[in-house]
Amino acid sequence: MADELKTTIRSILAAMKAPDGGGDVVSRNIVSDIFVADGKAFFSLSVPAKDAELFEPFRRDAERHIEKLDGVGKAMIALTAEKTAGEPAARPAPVEARAPTTPQAGAERRATKPGIPNVERIVAVASGKGGVGKSTTAVNFALGLRDLGLRVGILDADIYGPSIPRLLDLKDKKPQSAGGRLLMPLEAYGLKAMSIGLLVSEETAMVWRGPMVVSALNQMMREVEWGHLDMLVVDMPPGTGDAQLTMAQQVPLAGAVIVSTPQDLSLIDARRGISMFRKTDVPILGIVENMSYFIAPDTGARYDIFGHGGAEVEAAAQDVPFLGAVPLDMHIRVRSDEGVPIVQAEPDGPHATIYRDMAARALAGLELGKHASEAPSIVFE
């Protein structure tokens, strides 16, 4: 069935007139592998960057045609610009090949990535490796921003293990249509929320390559009725592979927060994450050390079992802000499992203070960056 659909999709694409006047997109070999699962079809079209605008109406028409097919509820097509002749599908440009970062270059490049209407800033929460507490940090960070008076949304883009529905107790909820192509976000504790896990199964998302992830992410960002948000927090997939790099390159991120545990191995991965964002001109708002120390539940005594402080040292070495140290504490895990994050469950407790401070520091960094990129450049001749 899926194979039949793929063939039909290819023939639909082959019959469409390419907007650049060249041959059809199928015989030009610019259509990636087509994935069909859960009633959704995903693929990318690789076109030169200069033709991206030209191909946008074509992309939308193709989605409309494909969505009329029996067995396809939704089509998601990404335009990617990195294909070199003969490659089967688009890959992100190697980071090493990119120009060095300057604040001006970063601001200019971000300006070329289309933002989301009504969403002031998009901030990524990322980690170099899985299991360090990135999602726990992302939700509590988002709630910390809410406590600072911001209108906040959270977008779970962790295709390898979406956990926001569990953390915000939204597992059994389904996003409703807002009319047309738009979806209403879910709401929890004053946050607007959307998760890739609410739209496609984990098995489907696991096989996606970078362009598919970005396509799905773009749809979640742009086809959700977020309303007016001061900040959209994106819980990134862990790691620094294809999917993450494509996201860092193509999503208009105002900044990134890196989560690490104090261990050396985690810090090496965090360094890789910092380097990836730097080379894609995304400002690093800072590092969070999660599971920094252990508070014994019976005595309240503190133990530095993982060698507390490594992330702060790394932050200094990398010349990025240190946003805070979160202890390994049973309350944090238990509250997460209950679907009521600690900032919500214990707003007056010590952990909520740590997350709110973290949010305030990141926000200060964003403000600083904004003013830096707004500053006029003075040239002495």
Ligand SMILES: Nc1ncnc2c1ncn2[C@@H]1O[C@H](COP(=O)(O)OP(=O)(O)OP(=O)(O)O)[C@@H](O)[C@H]1O
């Ligand atoms: N500070 C903490 N204290 C106690 N438990 C924590 C803490 N941070 C995270 N955890 C627990 O560690 C586990 C992993 O956390 P989480 O899912 O946030 O990690 P992640 O980095 O997003 O993982 P993945 O890479 O799988 O997405 C969860 O059970 C969570 O409750």
